[in-house]
Amino acid sequence: MKSNAGSRNSSIRLFDFLxxxxxxxxxxxxxxxxxxxxxxxxxxxxxxxxxKKNPDAEHCLGWFTRVGLTDVFFSWWxxxxxxxxxxxxxxxxxxxxxxxxxxxxxxxxRIAGTTLVHLSLLAIFLGGLIRGLFAERGFIEFREGESxxxxxxxxxxxxxxxxxxxxxFAIERYPAKDDAAQPAKDIYPExxxxxxxxxxxxxxxxxxxxxxxxxxxxxxxxxxxESFQIRIVRRVPDFMIDMTTREVTSRSDELRNPAxxxxxxxxxGATERWLFARYPDFNMPPKGASNALAIPxxxxxxxxxxxxxxxxxxSFQSTLRILKDQTLQCxxxxxxxxxxxxxxxxFYQSGYDEHDLTWTSLQVVRDPGVRVVYLxxxxxxxxxxxxxxxxxxxxxCAQQ
Amino acid sequence: xxxxxxxxxxxxxxALIVAAVNLFVPRRPLAGAVTLLLTLGVLGLTGYLGWRWLxxxxxxxxxxxxxxxxxxxxxxxxYLALRAARRIPVxxxxxxxxxxxxxxxxxxxESDIQPLMPALRSNWLTFxxxxxxxxxxxxxxxxxxxxxxxxxxRTLSRASPEVRGAFEIITARTISFGFLFLSVGIITGxxxxxxxxxxxxxxxxxxxxxxxxxxxxxIYLHCRFMRLWLGRRxxxxxxxxxxxxxxxxxxxxFLMKSVHSxxx
Ligand code: HEM
Numbered sequence: 001m002k003s004n005a006g007s008r009n010s011s012i013r014l015f016d017f018l019x020x021x022x023x024x025x026x027x028x029x030x031x032x033x034x035x036x037x038x039x040x041x042x043x044x045x046x047x048x049x050x051x052k053k054n055p056d057a058e059h060c061l062g063w064f065t066r067v068g069l070t071d072v073f074f075s076w077w078x079x080x081x082x083x084x085x086x087x088x089x090x091x092x093x094x095x096x097x098x099x100x101x102x103x104x105x106x107x108x109x110r111i112a113g114t115t116l117v118h119l120s121l122l123a124i125f126l127g128g129l130i131r132g133l134f135a136e137r138g139f140i141e142f143r144e145g146e147s148x149x150x151x152x153x154x155x156x157x158x159x160x161x162x163x164x165x166x167x168x169f170a171i172e173r174y175p176a177k178d179d180a181a182q183p184a185k186d187i188y189p190e191x192x193x194x195x196x197x198x199x200x201x202x203x204x205x206x207x208x209x210x211x212x213x214x215x216x217x218x219x220x221x222x223x224x225x226e227s228f229q230i231r232i233v234r235r236v237p238d239f240m241i242d243m244t245t246r247e248v249t250s251r252s253d254e255l256r257n258p259a260x261x262x263x264x265x266x267x268x269g270a271t272e273r274w275l276f277a278r279y280p281d282f283n284m285p286p287k288g289a290s291n292a293l294a295i296p297x298x299x300x301x302x303x304x305x306x307x308x309x310x311x312x313x314x315s316f317q318s319t320l321r322i323l324k325d326q327t328l329q330c331x332x333x334x335x336x337x338x339x340x341x342x343x344x345x346x347f348y349q350s351g352y353d354e355h356d357l358t359w360t361s362l363q364v365v366r367d368p369g370v371r372v373v374y375l376x377x378x379x380x381x382x383x384x385x386x387x388x389x390x391x392x393x394x395x396x397c398a399q400q
Numbered sequence: 401x402x403x404x405x406x407x408x409x410x411x412x413x414x415a416l417i418v419a420a421v422n423l424f425v426p427r428r429p430l431a432g433a434v435t436l437l438l439t440l441g442v443l444g445l446t447g448y449l450g451w452r453w454l455x456x457x458x459x460x461x462x463x464x465x466x467x468x469x470x471x472x473x474x475x476x477x478x479y480l481a482l483r484a485a486r487r488i489p490v491x492x493x494x495x496x497x498x499x500x501x502x503x504x505x506x507x508x509x510e511s512d513i514q515p516l517m518p519a520l521r522s523n524w525l526t527f528x529x530x531x532x533x534x535x536x537x538x539x540x541x542x543x544x545x546x547x548x549x550x551x552x553x554r555t556l557s558r559a560s561p562e563v564r565g566a567f568e569i570i571t572a573r574t575i576s577f578g579f580l581f582l583s584v585g586i587i588t589g590x591x592x593x594x595x596x597x598x599x600x601x602x603x604x605x606x607x608x609x610x611x612x613x614x615x616x617x618x619i620y621l622h623c624r625f626m627r628l629w630l631g632r633r634x635x636x637x638x639x640x641x642x643x644x645x646x647x648x649x650x651x652x653x654f655l656m657k658s659v660h661s662x663x664x
Binding site (some may be wrong): 005011022024025028029031032033035036037039043071073128137174312313314315316335336337338346350363365370373374377381384385388392393 | 472515517518519522523524572573576577579580581584587590591592594595596597598599600601603605608609611615616618619622623625626628652
């Protein structure tokens with residue numbers, strides 16, 4: 001009997017210790033320490049990058065990884081610390097609620113305040129747990145006019161219970177600077193640079209279809225030699241070639257893969273080549289070109305940028321439509337900081353392509369835990385207002 | 401209008417000099433002058449921030465320069481708001497020194513009014529920066545008071561027990577106040593992140609360090625107000641807390657990659 005009572009006594013004492021504030025504070029301290037470690041060691045995806053730069057760290061990091069130090073915030077022991085803290089809080093909050101009934105006046109307010117603060121922590125943990133278990137996160141990329149019924153994630157795609165359509169994408173800029181010396185928009189001067197250093201040949205031809213240049217490089221002895229005729233036959237801003245017909249077209253009007261077709265003729269014959277601004281070391285004969293002439297000099301197609309006085313971007317906006325069974329459910333223009341929420345999914349403006357302004361990317365999130373977390377935020381704010389008020393008063397008393 | 405900023409800096413510097421002289425004069429006749437100069441400094445900064453607000457058409461909380469000005473403003477406001485603090489001459493000197501240093505450091509940053517990038521265009525930014533800076537300002541004063549406490553708590557110190565008690569109460573009060581603002585600052589930051597990026601928390605180094613700071617001050621509040629650890633031990637927690645504030649506010653920018661790097 002006696003030993004039984006003793007063991008019950010000690011288990012009560014153990015319970016008291018595990019639910020005490022001291023123990024709780026020790027756990028809080030450990031969590032803080034773990035967080036600090038997590039910001040100093042490379043975490044998650046950073047590990048591979050770090051190893052590339054510091055190959056010697058392999059051994060050490062391998063050891064860290066085994067105990068979860070390279071993924072602190074999602075390691076089993078970090079989650080266990082949070083779970084212990086939650087259990088502890090749950091008991092503390094319940095105890096406080098009993099005390100609340102007996103308390104009066106300012107002390108009642110104080111207990112109500114601290115109860116709210118501790119409850120709010122539980123709500124935030126719960127919301128985080130819901131996020132970890134149920135949240136979906138991915139992205140959509142599409143052009144003006146396109147629509148989709150799913151979004152992509154890192155591992156696959158998720159079906160949406162409705163259709164999302166991109167009606168319009170627009171970029172808004174701040175007012176431009178008043179600087180007449182700069183052009184209004186970015187301009188891209190293009191030129192063909194012809195060079196043959198040994199023969200002191202270097203010429204520049206501004207690019208325009210039909211532009212011509214005649215060169216007559218001197219031989220090393222200073223005698224004017226053979227002359228060549230260089231002509232720009234065609235220019236495409238966004239080079240694309242059909243591999244079977246070898247037909248060249250331009251994919252868009254943007255300068256994404258600018259290329260020019262240059263014809264060179266001399267005494268020895270004539271030839272044509274495609275030159276590419278993005279790939280200076282590569283050139284290509286066009287369909288059915290004669291290759292009668294070997295070109296003895298270098299030709300480079302260069303596109304530079306002269307930045308305009310275009311001001312920085314103020315916002316980018318996508319006008320979205322949600323459709324269900326062919327009927328319009330809602331339409332909203334979203335921008336960064338102003339997402340669209342519909343049917344449990346939230347669509348965030350996330351990216352765009354500077355070279356193709358009809359294209360945009362959205363982030364898609366479904367996180368049923370957010371409401372719970374926000375409830376926690378509200379409770380915490382109210383609770384802290386109360387405890388701070390009460391403390392300010394009681395401190396005033398202590399001072400007198 | 402940079403003139404107003406410079407005048408405020410001069411006011412803080414003068415307050416520092418007067419306060420330092422005051423320390424060596426019996427019965428501290430210049431205490432009123434220190435308070436007056438610091439008040440002028442705060443008014444100047446208020447006017448300067450107001451002007452920037454009008455000029456930019458948005459709250460002046462967009463970059464490192466602006467946040468430092470708000471920080472200096474907050475430090476002095478918290479000090480002036482505490483009557484108990486104004487009774488301790490050393491604290492006035494330390495506050496003037498801190499404000500001067502923060503403003504001087506601010507001058508090293510780009511002070512042109514720049515347009516905000518899309519992610520920063522949010523009302524939450526205003527609340528976030530303002531509450532965080534007010535919290536940091538309160539923590540800065542608590543740090544000064546905690547150091548005062550530790551120095552006067554030594555047995556050899558000639559300071560009276562009342563002064564030590566005052567230091568302790570100022571520490572506790574400013575942390576109590578700062579904790580409220582830091583909490584609201586973290587919450588508004590989370591809500592803002594959720595509206596801009598679809599996630600309220602991503603374990604970014606700056607976020608994580610603000611959480612560490614918050615946890616350390618939570619430990620302080622429990623120890624101090626539940627009478628677990630009082631006196632010097634509590635003062636040490638206050639000092640560790642402020643070191644965490646410094647890491648969160650400036651350290652992270654230099655040491656780690658962070659989405660908050662707009663600040664650098
Ligand atoms: C990160 C975690 C925590 C935070 C931010 C927090 C916050 C607070 C705050 C602000 C107060 C008010 C202090 C005052 O009245 O002056 C408080 C009081 C208190 N906390 Fe916590 N707390 C946390 C964790 C815990 C845990 C895990 C326990 C469990 C034992 C606990 C037990 C208490 C108790 C017993 C009080 C005093 C209640 C009262 O005065 O009515 N706290 N806490």
